[in-house]
Amino acid sequence: MVRGFTPSKLFVVLTITALAVVSGFSSTSPRTSHVTIRQHRPVISTVAASPVSRTRLANTATTVETDPDIEFTMYEGKKPSEDWELDCYSRPVMTEGGKKLWEVLITDSTGSFRFCKTLPSNKVNSKEVRQTVENLMEDPNIDTKPSTIRFFRGAMFNMINIALGELDVVGRPSRCTNSIAQWLEERHRDVYPNMEGYRASMAGSQTSGGPSFLNIRTPVKMPDALRGEKYAFVALPLAELLPGGSINDENIGVGRLCSIPENLSTNADTFVQGIVILTQRPDALAAWLAGTELASMSCDLRKRDLIMETDIDTRYLMARLNDQQREEGVAFEEGKDALEGLHFVCVQRDEEDDPAGFWLMRELPTGI
Numbered sequence: 001m002v003r004g005f006t007p008s009k010l011f012v013v014l015t016i017t018a019l020a021v022v023s024g025f026s027s028t029s030p031r032t033s034h035v036t037i038r039q040h041r042p043v044i045s046t047v048a049a050s051p052v053s054r055t056r057l058a059n060t061a062t063t064v065e066t067d068p069d070i071e072f073t074m075y076e077g078k079k080p081s082e083d084w085e086l087d088c089y090s091r092p093v094m095t096e097g098g099k100k101l102w103e104v105l106i107t108d109s110t111g112s113f114r115f116c117k118t119l120p121s122n123k124v125n126s127k128e129v130r131q132t133v134e135n136l137m138e139d140p141n142i143d144t145k146p147s148t149i150r151f152f153r154g155a156m157f158n159m160i161n162i163a164l165g166e167l168d169v170v171g172r173p174s175r176c177t178n179s180i181a182q183w184l185e186e187r188h189r190d191v192y193p194n195m196e197g198y199r200a201s202m203a204g205s206q207t208s209g210g211p212s213f214l215n216i217r218t219p220v221k222m223p224d225a226l227r228g229e230k231y232a233f234v235a236l237p238l239a240e241l242l243p244g245g246s247i248n249d250e251n252i253g254v255g256r257l258c259s260i261p262e263n264l265s266t267n268a269d270t271f272v273q274g275i276v277i278l279t280q281r282p283d284a285l286a287a288w289l290a291g292t293e294l295a296s297m298s299c300d301l302r303k304r305d306l307i308m309e310t311d312i313d314t315r316y317l318m319a320r321l322n323d324q325q326r327e328e329g330v331a332f333e334e335g336k337d338a339l340e341g342l343h344f345v346c347v348q349r350d351e352e353d354d355p356a357g358f359w360l361m362r363e364l365p366t367g368i
Contacts, residue, residue, distance in 0.1 A: 062074045072116075073113065074113045075113065075114075078111055080113070080142075080143060082146055082148065083146070084107070084146035084150070085106070085180040087105045087153060087177075088103070089103070092198060092203035093197045099121040101197070102120070103119065104129060108179065110179065111182070111183070111259060112144075114183060117132055124159075125159065127163070129159065130162075130164070148172055150172045150173075151172075157173060173293075175309065176258070176293055177364070181362075182261055185365055203367065219305060219307050219316055219317040220315065221316070222317060223288075226285065226288055226289065229280065231306075232276045232278070233274075233275060233325075233328040233331070234275065234276050237268065238264070238267060238339070238342075241260065247360075251355075252359075253355050254289075254290040254357045255346075255358040255359040256359055264342065267339075270338070273331070273332045275344075276345075278349070282348050285356070286357030289345075289347065289357055293310055294310055294345065295364075296362075297361075299321065299330075301329055305320060306320075306329065342362045343360075344361065345357075345358075
């Protein structure tokens, strides 16, 4: 029997707000519900877990011998996934011929392997990317073949989309690529600065999923299918999301849990900020969200907007924030910053109901 978790026993709830229909770019502020809200003290689950679930497995790295332009590492203790992630882009390094260094990076959502191939600048094309992915899929060291390959970089959309379209996988433009984002952070911190030809000025110009200019994308009206009736800013202990906690892949409905960076796992008592969406049709709403590649939630404190970010660059206007909600939004954004962008969204019928979908997300870092 899969053990669920009761959100009302874990979440610290501030206020529940009714979601008004926001049409166009003018709307009254959301209405604060007059429902009595119980303040819940967070509790850490005391249900016994298996020793394996409470102990982080040692991630033994094994280097696979291959071509000189390829780095291929397998990690024991990490369960392989059918969800792969890919990036193909130039790096802040100039090669001997005065050309930019180009790489194809491939991993899976659990980080069970990492594959990096250097590409000559004259071979940066869809055919080369397709062949690289195809060769990796056929590699005898890969036991779990991909069903989905996500990529986040809008500037490379056409090339990668064409490459993956010729393979027996689903190519999915998405910012739900936390495994490869974490790897890129490590490479920008530990690898590229130590390479001959590194240019710090080029590193500062790197962009992630959005456009290369300032983010001035205007959020669009949220479709009715994605709208709940109420929402609340909440928080829960990070410990609940770590091995041995009460939240895992088996009790989050149709949601997803991103990987938590190792450096954050030592702060188990820290609270993760989140948003609960309450609706009388939780299953339908959660299913719709699952199909949007839900990437993150953000508060535009200047414009007083609550924004839902999906797929590779879509922004939905979920609600307007009044003075009280803006203060809660400030705490929400500060909490995200403290945990390197980590936060969550939960969809449920009411305070006592099990989640129809729970998403743990991390905003893509800038400069990757």
